[in-house]
Amino acid sequence: MNLKQIFYFVTIVNEGQITRAAHKLHMAQPPLSYQLKKLEQELGVLLIERTVKRLNLTKEGEILYKKGVALLKQVENIKKEIEETGKGVQGDLAIGCVKSYFDKLSSKIMLFHKSHPNVTFQLRSGATSDLVKSLQKGNIELAIVKLPFEMDNFEILPLPDEPYIAVIPENWNSDNSKESISLEELAKLPLLLLHRGGGIGQFRTIINHFKHYGYEPKIVCECPDVAILLNLVVLGMGASIVPKSTLLTSSLTGLKKLNIEGKPLISESVVIWKKNRYLSKSAENFIKTQIPHL
Numbered sequence: 001m002n003l004k005q006i007f008y009f010v011t012i013v014n015e016g017q018i019t020r021a022a023h024k025l026h027m028a029q030p031p032l033s034y035q036l037k038k039l040e041q042e043l044g045v046l047l048i049e050r051t052v053k054r055l056n057l058t059k060e061g062e063i064l065y066k067k068g069v070a071l072l073k074q075v076e077n078i079k080k081e082i083e084e085t086g087k088g089v090q091g092d093l094a095i096g097c098v099k100s101y102f103d104k105l106s107s108k109i110m111l112f113h114k115s116h117p118n119v120t121f122q123l124r125s126g127a128t129s130d131l132v133k134s135l136q137k138g139n140i141e142l143a144i145v146k147l148p149f150e151m152d153n154f155e156i157l158p159l160p161d162e163p164y165i166a167v168i169p170e171n172w173n174s175d176n177s178k179e180s181i182s183l184e185e186l187a188k189l190p191l192l193l194l195h196r197g198g199g200i201g202q203f204r205t206i207i208n209h210f211k212h213y214g215y216e217p218k219i220v221c222e223c224p225d226v227a228i229l230l231n232l233v234v235l236g237m238g239a240s241i242v243p244k245s246t247l248l249t250s251s252l253t254g255l256k257k258l259n260i261e262g263k264p265l266i267s268e269s270v271v272i273w274k275k276n277r278y279l280s281k282s283a284e285n286f287i288k289t290q291i292p293h294l
Contacts, residue, residue, distance in 0.1 A: 003075065005039045006068040008032060009047065013065050016055060073138055077278035093282040096124040096131035096143040099226060100246045101159075101269060101294075105144060108290040115289070119282045127196035127224065135274050141283045144294075146202055146243075147268040154272040157287065159294055164206070164265040166258040167230065167247070168239040173256045180259040187215035190238035192229050195222035202267070206241055209265050230255065243267035 008025070012032070015021040022029040040047050047061035057065060097105050102125065109121060124134060128145040135143050135154070144159070166181050168189070187210055195203040203222065210217045220238050223229045226246055233240050234254040244267075247257065271291050273279060279287075 001039060001042055003071075005035055006064075007072060008035050009039060010065060010068045010072060012036060012048070012055070013057065013061075018055070091118075091280060091282055092120050092122055093280065093286060094122040094124065094140040094142075095286075096126060096134055096140040096145075098128060098131070098144060098146055098269070099125055100146075100243050100267075101144045103245065103248045104294050108286075108294060112286055112290050116282065116285065128201065129196065132272075135272065138274075138277075141279060142271060142273050142286070144269060144271050147270060148201075148205065151272075153275055155275055157271040157291060159269040159271060159291075161266045161268055162244050164241050164260060164267055165244050165247075166239055166241055166260055167233055167255050168258065169233055169236045170254045170256045171236070172239075178258065180261050182261045183210065183213055183215055186210075186239065186241070186260070187217050189218065190220040191217050192221040192223065192232050192238045192240045193219060194224070194226055194229055194240075194242065196224040202243075206265065213262070241265070 008021070011025055012018055012021040015024055018033055018036070019029055022032045025032065036048065043060070043064075045060040046058050047064060049056040049058060095105070095109075109123075113119065113121070122140070124131065124140055126134070128149055131140070131143040131145050132149055132154075134140045166186055168181075193203055193206060195201070207217060207219075221229075221232060223232070226242065229240055229242075230246075230252050232238070234252055241260070247255070271287065271294075273283070273287075
């Protein structure tokens with residue numbers, strides 16, 4: 001068994017058909033079929049069950065596919081590290097970020113670009129759960145996400161905490177001098193909360209905070225998009241609770257911001273990257289020079 005055979009096998013599985021895999025590999029189908037058969041004979045097991053319409057992995061095939069993907073990624077990282085040793089800081093830097101942190105991140109990217117003009121950026125936006133999956137798949141190198149989530153497979157670099165604030169329709173505020181609201185008052189209002197799904201997330205953090213102090217919040221809407229959520233607040237459907245930085249990029253009018261009284265409800269953000277994975281020189285330098293100032 002050699003690396004080329006593993007590469008062929010992984011490609012066949014990814015494409016779901018030997019014909020498509022051969023086309024992707026720019027080779028004829030018979031030689032590719034022969035390489036698969038040769039690999040199976042060498043290992044003494046059946047890796048793929050052939051049917052008329054599709055290919056199904058055997059248990060042995062599933063193990064080889066999983067290990068093969070990891071091995072090919074490792075080889076790619078080794079090659080990348082060797083190439084970068086002589087070339088310095090350049091290449092692509094793929095970063096994922098939750099929307100509420102993009103405003104802060106953009107200025108740091110600009111500063112980094114001035115110092116390292118040969119680095120190109122690939123930026124991804126999404127919920128924490130989606131960005132974590134992208135890291136696990138190797139689609140991005142770094143991600144700025146919100147706690148909580150399952151952290152076992154990642155290196156963690158904390159960012160400054162920020163408070164959650166309440167936002168209500170401006171026309172609800174009869175007392176213009178009021179700058180804060182209690183948790184008890186919030187529990188009596190119809191609440192619209194950000195809920196993107198996956199993991200514990202901010203939604204559950206907020207709910208647990210209410211319950212810890214003996215309140216049952218009245219949730220009238222759960223929404224995965226903060227822009228839609230805030231627009232519904234402006235229209236008067238209810239109040240919401242969001243990280244303070246969320247409003248930095250919002251141009252909406254008709255909102256009243258209120259601090260939440262009592263023990264602070266904190267939004268925790270972190271930079272994460274996958275453990276035991278080679279980080280490009282551009283990623284390492286970005287972490288060292290820009291992350292401390294986010």
